[in-house]
Amino acid sequence: MYNFASIQSLLATALLCNLSLLSGCAENPAKASRLIDVTTLESNPLESNIETQAKLEHAYDYVLLDQSKQPVTLETAISQLRKADIVVIGEYHGNHASHLLEMQLLAGLYRQNPQLLLSMEMFNRDQQPLLNDYLDGNIGEAYLINEAPAWNNYAASYRPLVEFAKNRFIGVIAANAPADTIRCIGREGESYISKLAPEERLQIAQQPFAEIPGYKKRFYEFLKQTRPLAEPRKHKSYLAQTTRDNTMAESIYQAWLNHPNHQVVHINGTFHSQNHLGTVAALKRLDPNLNIQVITPAHVDEFNGLDKLNLEANLTDEFIYLLKPQPEQYVNAAYKLKVRKAQFDKAEQATCK
Numbered sequence: 001m002y003n004f005a006s007i008q009s010l011l012a013t014a015l016l017c018n019l020s021l022l023s024g025c026a027e028n029p030a031k032a033s034r035l036i037d038v039t040t041l042e043s044n045p046l047e048s049n050i051e052t053q054a055k056l057e058h059a060y061d062y063v064l065l066d067q068s069k070q071p072v073t074l075e076t077a078i079s080q081l082r083k084a085d086i087v088v089i090g091e092y093h094g095n096h097a098s099h100l101l102e103m104q105l106l107a108g109l110y111r112q113n114p115q116l117l118l119s120m121e122m123f124n125r126d127q128q129p130l131l132n133d134y135l136d137g138n139i140g141e142a143y144l145i146n147e148a149p150a151w152n153n154y155a156a157s158y159r160p161l162v163e164f165a166k167n168r169f170i171g172v173i174a175a176n177a178p179a180d181t182i183r184c185i186g187r188e189g190e191s192y193i194s195k196l197a198p199e200e201r202l203q204i205a206q207q208p209f210a211e212i213p214g215y216k217k218r219f220y221e222f223l224k225q226t227r228p229l230a231e232p233r234k235h236k237s238y239l240a241q242t243t244r245d246n247t248m249a250e251s252i253y254q255a256w257l258n259h260p261n262h263q264v265v266h267i268n269g270t271f272h273s274q275n276h277l278g279t280v281a282a283l284k285r286l287d288p289n290l291n292i293q294v295i296t297p298a299h300v301d302e303f304n305g306l307d308k309l310n311l312e313a314n315l316t317d318e319f320i321y322l323l324k325p326q327p328e329q330y331v332n333a334a335y336k337l338k339v340r341k342a343q344f345d346k347a348e349q350a351t352c353k
Helices: 005-025 027-032 038-043 074-081 096-112 125-135 141-147 154-167 179-195 215-226 231-258 279-286 333-349
Strands: 062-066 086-091 116-124 171-176 263-269 292-299 319-323
Touching: 062 074, 062 096, 074 096, 074 292, 086 096, 086 279, 096 116, 096 154, 096 263, 096 292, 096 319, 116 125, 116 154, 116 231, 125 141, 125 154, 125 171, 141 154, 154 171, 171 231, 171 263, 179 231, 215 231, 231 263, 231 279, 279 292
Parallel strands: 086 263, 086 292, 116 171, 116 263, 292 319
Antiparallel strands: 062 319
């Protein structure tokens, strides 16, 4: 399904070449972080308090915390994540700090173990052949972006990850369910599955509606805040959401099974993984023995010390990273309603089988 034959055939040679190249780029991620390097802690006692070094001065800044909500260095986190079968990095889509941390973590984990796979919510299963063509050099980036099509913020947000993988022969998993199928499940519910052609049915999880404990309550609370719906439509929207999560989980798990000794790094919106719900819980259903570690973002205006920190949603994941919120999208309520209505009207106009 994932067509990694060309990757496997070139991997052994490529790794030898790339290890020498990594010595230069591997230093950049740690230096780019606002957190001090672990070597500095040992050599300079005056800078041994990580908390005093942690700041949120601009859009690329983040503060990394461990599960006990204590600041940690990037290198410390990477060292701990080495033990995981699957690393799931939650993001706020389009947030610069999220995308910087993702790139730093991917590079650092590759430095520890070049047997790595990158999995992405941002590409769907039906886009895998086109993504493979790009990784193999058969098409250019414009073709990938236009014909997949890639997300609107691909060049600014996800190009670094894909290019890093491409240059090191790392397989990239198009993990998500096809957008058209998701939209139609959200409109018609379970019955839409029977309309899918056999090849289309393979593009979503075998059990797309498998229940994820505790997830429905959280999803309904989210809908209440963002888009109130009547009960039947709300249920169908939840079915579409579980199809995404179960499909991503199955895609990740199958790739992990197909590539023994590889670590999978998966990127998704934080709702899909926060507090080990969504895709993470679906993965645990597939294999309770998986070692999955999750990195979750949290918005704060600035970091003024742990005593003043008030984290949202009682976050319990292995690592939390604090980052500045993005600019307010809408101040004028009427304009917000106008834009949202246009989006929903466009979605309603798209037809299902």
